[in-house]
Amino acid sequence: MYKRTFSAKKILVPASATEVFSILAILAGLLVTFFMTSEGPIRLIGICITILAGFGHFMLVSQRLSNSFESHRGSSAVPPEFRVTIMPGQAGKRMVFDGFESTLDDTRAAEFEKMRSRPMPQVQSRVKDAEKLQQDEPIVEEEQPMKASIKAPPIIPASTEQQSSLSEIEDVGEGIRIIRKQSSGGIVIKKTIYNDTNETDSETIQPLKKEFTVDTPYLIKEHELSEPIISEQIPEETYQIEDNIEPVSNHKRAILEVSILDFMEENEPAPSEPRKEFDFLLARVLMAIRSVIDARTAGFAWANHDKKQLVIESYISESKDNFTQLRKLPFGNDVISQIAHSGKPEILTEIHPSAELDLLCYYTAAAKTISFIGVPVYFNGNVIGVLFADSDQIDAYDAMSIGFLGNFTKLITGLVQSYTGKYDLLQASRALDAITRFRTIISSSGDGIADLCAALLESASEVVEFTTMGIGMFDYEQQAWTVYQVYYRQVESEKMLGMHIDLEYSLIGNTILTAQTTALASITDELRVCDSEISVNGGYFLAVPLKSQSHNYGALFLEGTGTSLPSHDINIIEMLGEQTGTIIEQLRFHEMFRSTALMDETKGLFNYKAFYARMTEETAKTRDFGNPFSLALIKMDTYESMENLPEIEDDLLMHVIKKVKSNMKEYDIIGEFEGKTIVVALIGQTLAKSHIWGERVRKEIASAITEIGNRRLTVTVSIGIAQAHSYDKADSLIRNASSSLQLASEKTNSVIVYS
Numbered sequence: 001m002y003k004r005t006f007s008a009k010k011i012l013v014p015a016s017a018t019e020v021f022s023i024l025a026i027l028a029g030l031l032v033t034f035f036m037t038s039e040g041p042i043r044l045i046g047i048c049i050t051i052l053a054g055f056g057h058f059m060l061v062s063q064r065l066s067n068s069f070e071s072h073r074g075s076s077a078v079p080p081e082f083r084v085t086i087m088p089g090q091a092g093k094r095m096v097f098d099g100f101e102s103t104l105d106d107t108r109a110a111e112f113e114k115m116r117s118r119p120m121p122q123v124q125s126r127v128k129d130a131e132k133l134q135q136d137e138p139i140v141e142e143e144q145p146m147k148a149s150i151k152a153p154p155i156i157p158a159s160t161e162q163q164s165s166l167s168e169i170e171d172v173g174e175g176i177r178i179i180r181k182q183s184s185g186g187i188v189i190k191k192t193i194y195n196d197t198n199e200t201d202s203e204t205i206q207p208l209k210k211e212f213t214v215d216t217p218y219l220i221k222e223h224e225l226s227e228p229i230i231s232e233q234i235p236e237e238t239y240q241i242e243d244n245i246e247p248v249s250n251h252k253r254a255i256l257e258v259s260i261l262d263f264m265e266e267n268e269p270a271p272s273e274p275r276k277e278f279d280f281l282l283a284r285v286l287m288a289i290r291s292v293i294d295a296r297t298a299g300f301a302w303a304n305h306d307k308k309q310l311v312i313e314s315y316i317s318e319s320k321d322n323f324t325q326l327r328k329l330p331f332g333n334d335v336i337s338q339i340a341h342s343g344k345p346e347i348l349t350e351i352h353p354s355a356e357l358d359l360l361c362y363y364t365a366a367a368k369t370i371s372f373i374g375v376p377v378y379f380n381g382n383v384i385g386v387l388f389a390d391s392d393q394i395d396a397y398d399a400m401s402i403g404f405l406g407n408f409t410k411l412i413t414g415l416v417q418s419y420t421g422k423y424d425l426l427q428a429s430r431a432l433d434a435i436t437r438f439r440t441i442i443s444s445s446g447d448g449i450a451d452l453c454a455a456l457l458e459s460a461s462e463v464v465e466f467t468t469m470g471i472g473m474f475d476y477e478q479q480a481w482t483v484y485q486v487y488y489r490q491v492e493s494e495k496m497l498g499m500h501i502d503l504e505y506s507l508i509g510n511t512i513l514t515a516q517t518t519a520l521a522s523i524t525d526e527l528r529v530c531d532s533e534i535s536v537n538g539g540y541f542l543a544v545p546l547k548s549q550s551h552n553y554g555a556l557f558l559e560g561t562g563t564s565l566p567s568h569d570i571n572i573i574e575m576l577g578e579q580t581g582t583i584i585e586q587l588r589f590h591e592m593f594r595s596t597a598l599m600d601e602t603k604g605l606f607n608y609k610a611f612y613a614r615m616t617e618e619t620a621k622t623r624d625f626g627n628p629f630s631l632a633l634i635k636m637d638t639y640e641s642m643e644n645l646p647e648i649e650d651d652l653l654m655h656v657i658k659k660v661k662s663n664m665k666e667y668d669i670i671g672e673f674e675g676k677t678i679v680v681a682l683i684g685q686t687l688a689k690s691h692i693w694g695e696r697v698r699k700e701i702a703s704a705i706t707e708i709g710n711r712r713l714t715v716t717v718s719i720g721i722a723q724a725h726s727y728d729k730a731d732s733l734i735r736n737a738s739s740s741l742q743l744a745s746e747k748t749n750s751v752i753v754y755s
Contacts, residue, residue, distance in 0.1 A: 019060050025053030025085050064554055088715050091355035094746040095347040096403055108395065114281055274422035279314060281415050286316045293404065294396045295389035300412065301363065302385045303340035310336060312362060317368040322748065334361035336386050339374045343383045347374040347400045349395050349677035375405040377412050387412065427568040434463055434572050435579060449587060456556060456580045457487045463572050466560040468493045472501050472508050472529065473554035483530060484554070492534050499530040506530065508557045511543035515552040517574060518543040521564035529557055540564045545575050546581040553584045600672065603657060611671030615681055616730045629724040630690035633673060633741040634660060637716045637748040648708045649676070652715050655706045687723040694719040694751040703750060718744035721752035
């Protein structure tokens, strides 16, 4: 926005000798009229001289009336009203601005009224003059009038708009206006020429050079003119339109030879890298700040209140040799730390050279800084950083500068919000990819807990860098928590496999007991997993529970070099651990269901526990009542050709089960035994009858052809039979039948009875 102010000086001060003469004529006429004589005719002559000279002077200065207005840039918004506290001292004059949150922070500003009530630490200088610092008490002034420090653009003359309007008219040049179409097929054409006197002349159109015809029956009309329309009816023919007439124009035009590469970025950040995109845009913001205000250095620093650190994110400086190479600076008595702590903008001016390094923590050597400005950046009501700039000019910044930088803090807040949103989406995509890989590995491997743990270790190894990784679980055989599996890059870590875990003193034991993640940024002398672990100094340690909603089934531990893992990587490992714990729980429930169920519905067989209970009953009947009872164990013979086709083993077993069931009576019992062995209880059958039954089943299976896929296959079985006696129990009967089956399997395709 530009404002125009009247300049009387440009009118009153004569610009030429003619204007001086006209002024003298006016004064002479006034002198004759009022002082020279009292005669009426002579006074009349003096009045005429005054009027004519005044009119002539007006004609001379009328050309400069448009230049009597000065254009200057005004604020695009109402200047912010801050409460300014000025605190002079030997280190420099310090101005603290209150009311910044309510003016330039639209969200949750009220929450920082409490923060403002906390005392701020005093700035300590190298100048040891305590007495004068005590005498300088803060002076509170309201609405200090300050001169804007924003660089204004060049003054735009007031006549530009008029010249532009004239140019638009003159650019029209010479054209043809179609008014209407006559019934005879001719076209009424008006040709209007605009000249410098804004008069219009109607001329005839010279024939030939450009041809055109109008076939449309519609009325084509541009706009009405105030002057009369001069038209004539002419027959339809071709016409010449002269387009080489250049319109008269008073404006000047300059064409600059600029390469299009000057308006393009050579290295634009990739869309998939939100951090690089944020750094790129932040650097452009700092460049924009330095191009508008007087800033020798402009930068942005994060404020990490948890670690009490300032993190220099980006800066542009003319004093790069004096700028610190450290990225992380601890909170101190410097002005940036105080701005981050209080959340109030501050301006320092007249900075004493001896206090420069105490006030400006980002310089390592004196840079002759005179003025400094710093503005906090808010996000969700919290101070997340400080936007700062400095200059070697005195009083380089004022309240307008605070408002100007305050608008840029809003822009940085928007960039932070966009960056965090894109970053969260990127990390969510990484987590989804890790879980997808984990499930893909599980689906392509076995369904046991060992296969599940191997899939977990493989998936976690693709997320983080590690030196040793393993899983601790409860071993039911040893009745202790042990290292179940280990992935390692150092051979010495192999001896950890199978070792007992100390739940009370180890870090992984703490994770198992509490079902909470344990993260250590730097390993020292703590017991991490077990006694046989490698002793390391430095590096990270992470233990993640393998938990479901109700139980914790173990822990995944990782060790590696470097600092602690990023939080998003830890979140991904935790998600993999929760997925593993849920699947382990499902496997345990499935195993529990199988152990408690009486029959396997997929095969139609009693499980071994249910079959053993029935067999115990039958042996008791034989012992008490003398009822005959025989037990047959049936096992498929294995051949080298079948070893290459493990996927058809279950289909062949179902084929055998079907043939066995077809030769059983309704009261006979069939169930699962170890591995792929089938056990059949032949109720009321003696050993001889059971032998005949076994031969019949063997021959029928050996002669049957089954189709599996595109293959036609046959299979043979070996059968071991034993009869229960009055002194036999279930265990002894099973041992006798197993001995017979072992002999039959050595011969293959045979039946052996125990006698």
